[in-house]
Amino acid sequence: MTPEPLERMRQMVRIRRFEERCAELYSQTKIRGFLHLYIGEEAVGVGVMGALTDDDQIVATYREHGHALARGVDAGALMAEMFGRSNGCARGRGGSMHIADVSRRFWGGFAIVGGGLPIAVGLALADKTLGRAGVTACFFGDGATEEGAYHEALNLASLWKLPVLFVCENNQYAMGTALSAHAADTELTHEPRAHGIVAERVDGMDVVAVEQAATRALEAIRRGDGPRFLEFMTYRFRAHSMYDADKYRDKTEIARWKARDPLALYAEYLLAEGLAARADLDAIDAAAMAEVDAAVAFAEQGGLEPIEDLTKDVYTHDVSARGAP
Amino acid sequence: MALPIAAAAPRTSLLQTREALRRAMSEEMRRDPTVFLMGEEVAYYDGAYKVSQGMLHEFGPERVIDTPIAENGFSGLAIGAAMAGLRPIVEFMTWNFSLVAFDQIINNAAKIYQMTAGAYHVPIVFRGPNGAAEALGSQHSMAFESIYAHFPGLKVVSVGTPKDAYGLLKSAIRDNDPVMFMESEMLYGMKGEVPDEEFLIPIGKADLKRDGTDCTLVTWNKQIHTCLAAAEQLEKEGISCQVLDLRTIRPLDEQALFDAVCKTHRMVVVQEGYTFAGVGAEIAARVTEACFDQLDAPILRITNKDLNQPYNPTLEKMVLPSVDRVKDAVKLVCSRGKGA
Ligand SMILES: Cc1ncc(C[n+]2csc(CCOP(=O)(O)OP(=O)(O)O)c2C)c(N)n1
Ligand SMILES: [Mg+2]
Numbered sequence: 086m087t088p089e090p091l092e093r094m095r096q097m098v099r100i101r102r103f104e105e106r107c108a109e110l111y112s113q114t115k116i117r118g119f120l121h122l123y124i125g126e127e128a129v130g131v132g133v134m135g136a137l138t139d140d141d142q143i144v145a146t147y148r149e150h151g152h153a154l155a156r157g158v159d160a161g162a163l164m165a166e167m168f169g170r171s172n173g174c175a176r177g178r179g180g181s182m183h184i185a186d187v188s189r190r191f192w193g194g195f196a197i198v199g200g201g202l203p204i205a206v207g208l209a210l211a212d213k214t215l216g217r218a219g220v221t222a223c224f225f226g227d228g229a230t231e232e233g234a235y236h237e238a239l240n241l242a243s244l245w246k247l248p249v250l251f252v253c254e255n256n257q258y259a260m261g262t263a264l265s266a267h268a269a270d271t272e273l274t275h276e277p278r279a280h281g282i283v284a285e286r287v288d289g290m291d292v293v294a295v296e297q298a299a300t301r302a303l304e305a306i307r308r309g310d311g312p313r314f315l316e317f318m319t320y321r322f323r324a325h326s327m328y329d330a331d332k333y334r335d336k337t338e339i340a341r342w343k344a345r346d347p348l349a350l351y352a353e354y355l356l357a358e359g360l361a362a363r364a365d366l367d368a369i370d371a372a373a374m375a376e377v378d379a380a381v382a383f384a385e386q387g388g389l390e391p392i393e394d395l396t397k398d399v400y401t402h403d404v405s406a407r408g409a410p
Numbered sequence: 411m412a413l414p415i416a417a418a419a420p421r422t423s424l425l426q427t428r429e430a431l432r433r434a435m436s437e438e439m440r441r442d443p444t445v446f447l448m449g450e451e452v453a454y455y456d457g458a459y460k461v462s463q464g465m466l467h468e469f470g471p472e473r474v475i476d477t478p479i480a481e482n483g484f485s486g487l488a489i490g491a492a493m494a495g496l497r498p499i500v501e502f503m504t505w506n507f508s509l510v511a512f513d514q515i516i517n518n519a520a521k522i523y524q525m526t527a528g529a530y531h532v533p534i535v536f537r538g539p540n541g542a543a544e545a546l547g548s549q550h551s552m553a554f555e556s557i558y559a560h561f562p563g564l565k566v567v568s569v570g571t572p573k574d575a576y577g578l579l580k581s582a583i584r585d586n587d588p589v590m591f592m593e594s595e596m597l598y599g600m601k602g603e604v605p606d607e608e609f610l611i612p613i614g615k616a617d618l619k620r621d622g623t624d625c626t627l628v629t630w631n632k633q634i635h636t637c638l639a640a641a642e643q644l645e646k647e648g649i650s651c652q653v654l655d656l657r658t659i660r661p662l663d664e665q666a667l668f669d670a671v672c673k674t675h676r677m678v679v680v681q682e683g684y685t686f687a688g689v690g691a692e693i694a695a696r697v698t699e700a701c702f703d704q705l706d707a708p709i710l711r712i713t714n715k716d717l718n719q720p721y722n723p724t725l726e727k728m729v730l731p732s733v734d735r736v737k738d739a740v741k742l743v744c745s746r747g748k749g750a
Binding site: 117119169176180182183196197199228229231232234260266390392 | 548715
C-alpha cells in the first residue's frame, strides 16, 4: 500500500495550508474555542496514515485536523465543523476538538488527555472479536503518557494481544511543560516495553522513516503479535493552542527544529532523487491552496443546525439506523 | 473619647477575580508554611489562566508545584499529604479534568474522616474554573456543583465576584475538610472592589446581591450576573426581584432560602449544570418541604438543558441559562398562584 512519493508531499502540504488558514480564521473569529494546530508534526500523521488501510481505525486527540485530512476526511466537512455549521462532519456540534467520520473509521477528538487510549483498545477488541481485519492506530502526545489511563491501556492491549498501534507524538512538550519536567524517564519506549510491547523510537520529521516504521509495526500486528508502540520525535512549530503565548520554549530550540521542517526535508529528498521537479511541488502547493479555498467556501455556505434539532442525539432513538461502522 | 468627624470608608482596591484568588492563596501561604499549591502549569507557566502568576517567584518550586498530566495521581497524593499534616491547594486546569480524579476525591477525600472515625482529616482545597466558557464543546463545558455536592464529606463553594472569591478561598484553605472551590474562566478578568484589610467570608453563608420583593432568584457563580441583568430589566417592567447568591452549595444556607421565600413567596433557581438531580432540584425540594405554605407558585429552575454542550453558537446559547430565559421564568411564577 506504499503511496507514490508525491502523494506524501501532497498530504503534508494540504495539512500545512489548511492549518495556516485555520490560524487566520481564528483571528477572524470564524473558528472559535480551543484550536490546536499540527504545523511541524505533519510527517507523523501522513507517514502513519500512508501505511494504514481502509479497514483500520484511527483514534486521535484534539490536535487532529492533520490526521483527519490525511485519513481522507473531506476538507470542506472538516472546515465547516470548525465553523460550527450543519454541513460539518458532526453537524457543527463538535468543533475543532471533536472531529469524527465514521465512513473513514476516524474517531478523532478525544479532548480529555489520555481519554482516547482505552477507547482504541476497545475498538481493536471489537475488530478482533467480530473477525474484522483492522488495526487501530491510536495517536496521543507525550503528556498523555503520565495519565493512568495510558498505562492501563498498554497493559490491556498487551495482555489480550489486541491489534493496536500506539503512536506517541513526542513533540517534547505537554502544553508549557517540557518532557523532562513531566516524565521521570524521558525515554518513552521504556514503559511499553515494561508491558511487553515492542517499542521503537523514530525520527518524526522524516515522513519516509515514519511510514517505514509504521509498515513494519503493522505487519507484526497483523500477524497476531499483539500491539506495537512507536514514539515519533517531533515538534510543534506553533504554540500549544491559540491561547498560548509560547514563552517557555527557547528561540534557538525552535529554530533548530524548524531547520528540520518535515515538508522541506521531504521536498529536498524528492528533488535530489529526481522524483519530482520544482514545478511538481509548485503544483501541489497550488492545489492545496485551492482545496483550502474551496473548503472555506463550503463552510461559509453552510447553515447552522436548526434550533428544533437541539435535543437530537442524546439517546439512540432509532437503533436500526445504526449499522456497523 | 472623641469620635472622628466622619468614619473613614474602609480602603478597597479594584481587583480582577484572578488577582483576588491569588491574593488569598499568597496570604495564606505566607501565614501557614504547610499550605502549598500544585497543579498543571501553575508554576513556570504562571497558571493556564494566570491565577497563580508570580507565585513561583515568591514561594519557590517546593510550594508552587507543576504536576504531570496525572489528575488521579496528584489528587490522591495531595489527599495523602493532607492526611499527614500539609494543606494542599490543588488546581484543576478546569473542573472537567477532575473527572479523571473522581475516585480519589469521592472514595478518599470525602470519606477518610468518617471511615477513620475522625482520626484523619483531609484539609484540602480543589479549585479551578467551572462551567461553560465559550465554544469549548461538550467535554470542556461542564458545571460540577451538583456532582460534588451529592457526596457527604465534601464542601462545595462556587463564587462569582472578586470579593467573594478572596474571602471564601481563605476560609476554604483554613477549613479542615475537603473543599471543592469553583471559579469561572469567564470571570477571571472581571473586576470588583475588595477591601485591602484581610477578611474571611464564612463557608455556608449566602449573600443577597440585590434586594427585591416579588420573586427571589437563587443563583451562584457567573449566573449571578445573568440574574442581576434580568432583575434590572424586570424592574423596569414593574417586577421586583431579589438575587440571592448562595456562594456555598454544600453546606446549604437553608435559613437564607427560607427567609427569602417567606419574603417574596416566589422563587426561581438559576444554575449551570443539568436539570436532572441538580442543585435546583434539591433547593426546590427543601424549600417546598419547609415552607410550602409560604409559596405562591411552584419553584422553577433555569438550568443547562439536559443535553451535551454543542459547539454551534446558537445551540450553545440555547443550552445555557440566559437573561431571557430567567425573565420568562420570573414572569411565569409571578403570573401564577395566589395574589397573582
Ligand atoms: C485530563 C486532562 N487534563 C488536562 C487537559 C488540558 N490539556 C489539554 S492538552 C494538554 C497538553 C497535552 O500534551 P501532550 O499529550 O503532549 O499533547 P500535545 O498537545 O503536545 O499534542 C493539556 C494539559 C486536558 N485536556 N485533559
Ligand atoms: Mg506534547
